[in-house]
Amino acid sequence: MSWIDHIPDAARAYLEVKRLDEVECVLADLPGIARGKAVPAAKWEKQTSFHLPNSIFFQTITGDWSEAAEDGFTEPDMVLKPDLSTAAAAPWAVDGTLQVIHDAFDQKGRPIGCAPRNVLRRVxxxxxxxxxxxxxxxxxxxxxxxxxxxxxxxxxxxxxxxxxxxxxxxxxxxxxxxxxxxxxxxxxxxxxxxxxxxxxxxxxxxxxxxxxxxxxxxxxxxxxxxxxxxxxxxxxxxxxxxxxxxxxxxxxxxxxxxxxxxxxxxxxxxxxxxxxxxxxxxxxxxxxxxxxxxxxxxxxxxxxxxxxxxxxxxxxxxxxxxxxxxxxxxxxxxxxxxxxxxxxxxxxxxxxxxxxxxxxxxxxxxxxxxxxxxxxxxxxxxxxxxxxxxxxxxxxxxxxxxxxxxxxxxxxxxxxxxxxxxxxxxxxxxxxxxxxxxxxxxxxxxxxx
The missing domain is CATH 3.30.590.10 (Glutamine synthetase/guanido kinase, catalytic domain)
Structure with a gap:
């Protein structure tokens, strides 16, 4: 089945009138700022995850770095997996754009404990x-x-x-x-x-x-x-x-x-x-x-x-x-x-x-x-x-x-x-x-x- 079958009705309706050009792969950091990557649609359709350093959760609102890393500031990659149920249009964008929230895991598949969406899911x-x-x-x-x-x-x-x-x-x-x-x-x-x-x-x-x-x-x-x-x-x-x-x-x-x-x-x-x-x-x-x-x-x-x-x-x-x-x-x-x-x-x-x-x-x-x-x-x-x-x-x-x-x-x-x-x-x-x-x-x- 196509990934389109797993997104909300509103996102599918948007794609019926807009050619998908880009997908924004996002997650919230501690302040709630959207972090992630903008990926061309053709490339996004071929990938099941992408990577970002875990240090995005160690930043202050000013963009400075804290000393929150336990094993030194090595910035290992997290594995970010899309939750297709969150796909939503970005109507202000000129070209067809979807936003998709991703969940954060370590490289062994364990949820990142300080990722805000994971904290809420835990509760x-x-x-x-x-x-x-x-x-x-x-x-x-x-x-x-x-x-x-x-x-x-x-x-x-x-x-x-x-x-x-x-x-x-x-x-x-x-x-x-x-x-x-x-x-x-x-x-x-x-x-x-x-x-x-x-x-x-x-x-x-x-x-x-x-x-x-x-x-x-x-x-x-x-x-x-x-x-x-x-x-x-x-x-x-x-x-x-x-x-x-x-x-x-x-x-x-x-x-x-x-x-x-x-x-x-x-x-x-x-x-x-x-x-x-x-x-x-x-x-x-x-x-x-x-x-x-x-x-x-x-x-x-x-x-x-x-x-x-x-x-x-x-x-x-x-x-x-x-x-x-x-x-x-x-x-x-x-x-x-x-x-x-x-x-x-x-x-x-x-x-x-x-x-x-x-x-x-x-x-x-x-x-x-x-x-x-x-x-x-x-x-x-x-x-x-x-x-x-x-x-x-x-x-x-x-x-x-x-x-x-x-x-x-x-x-x-x-x-x-x-x-x-x-x-x-x-x-x-x-x-x-x-x-x-x-x-x-x-x-x-x-x-x-």
């Missing part, structure tokens, strides 16, 4: 070994901003069709969405061509800030789509002379961008484990919340992976500062949305949109898994404004990494090799940041201290 497999099926529904927040070609200058909102900069505090405004309608039109069109299903797009509270809701489903499939989506949205923005940014806090004084993740767990028959026979909440429901409360502090370094991420956790500024849980309460870190019993779910509101989607979903599911396995009970439900509660978020990346390093149980779920590599890379990255002198330091310290 999903732990659920399935218990007869459970994890289900997620992510929400993506991002900003459309003016072209920022000088990093020394602040980021500014994009200019809309009226010729005025996008305005803040216009949450859910359809007029605000219409301001950048051409970008959104391309996002919708390209998503349809690529086979990605969007549940809706809404204006958020920041100037030029949008939210895309995605339908619930398999964690790996949803993480793949977010990985693809980030690139698609960036390309749509560039077509219309603006930037799309997924920074957690790109504009001073504006709300940060989150990746809220809704969770539920079903059994093999599809029954929601969070709901009992009479429609009530089960022990499993409370244990999942308990696991999130117990273990989320140790994975904040994964779901808030940069120094900028911690600028989002501001009291009374549309982001949680605690691990409280509440019903239909957007001030708590953990929210139980209004839903019928069969759709009962738990929303983790702590993750920033700057996260790697594979690692964020893996870490959040890992917390819930440990709660289910160890029957952890949560604190009492929080009522009222949770911004009045105590701060429970680590104050910065370095403190978050200390908590991550100390949680041995979490390392076993996510994988010891990943835990080791991640800590080394992020600490290297933090030390790089300390070498940069900020405008604040020059303004307030240069002549005053």
């Amino acid at each position: 999903v497999d732990l659920y399935r070994a218990e007869g459970w099926e994890p289900v997620v529904a992510p929400e993506m927040e991002f900003y459309l901003v003016g072209r920022n070609v000088d990093p020394a200058k602040p980021v500014a909102p994009m200019t809309g069709r009226t010729g005025r900069p996008a305005a803040a505090r216009q949450a859910y405004s359809m007029t605000a969405v219409d301001e950048y309608g051409p970008v959104i039109d391309d996002i919708y069109e390209w998503s349809e061509i690529a086979g990605f299903e969007i549940d809706g797009i809404a204006q958020e509270g920041g100037a030029g800030q949008l939210e895309i809701n995605m339908r619930h489903g398999d964690p790996i499939k949803l993480a793949d789509e977010i990985f693809f989506f980030k690139r698609l949205i960036r390309e749509a923005a560039l077509k219309h002379d603006c930037f799309a940014t997924f920074m957690a806090k790109p504009i001073e004084g504006e709300p940060g961008s989150a990746m809220h993740v809704h969770h539920s767990v079903t059994d093999k028959t599809g029954r929601n484990l969070f709901t009992g026979p009479a429609g009530g909440e089960t022990d499993a429901f409370f244990h999942f919340i308990g696991g999130l409360q117990e273990h989320l502090p140790s994975v904040i370094a994964v779901i808030a992976p940069y120094v900028n991420s911690y600028r989002r956790y501001v009291r009374d500024h549309a982001a949680p500062i605690n691990l409280e849980w509440g019903r239909d309460n957007r001030t708590t870190g953990l929210r139980v949305p209004v839903a019928p019993p069969e759709a009962r779910r738990i929303e983790n509101r702590l993750a920033g949109m700057d996260c790697n989607p594979y690692l964020c979903i893996a870490a959040s599911l890992a917390c819930g898994y440990l709660g289910l396995k160890n029957e952890i009970w949560p604190d009492k439900r929080f009522r009222g404004d949770a911004y009045e509660a105590e701060d429970e978020i680590p104050q910065g990346l370095y403190a978050a990494l200390d908590l991550f390093d100390a949680n041995a149980a979490m390392h076993e779920v996510l994988g010891p090799d990943f835990a080791r590599v991640y800590s080394v890379v992020k600490r290297t990255e933090y030390n790089e940041f300390l070498q940069v002198i900020s405008p604040w330091e020059r303004e307030h310290l240069l002549l005053n201290v």
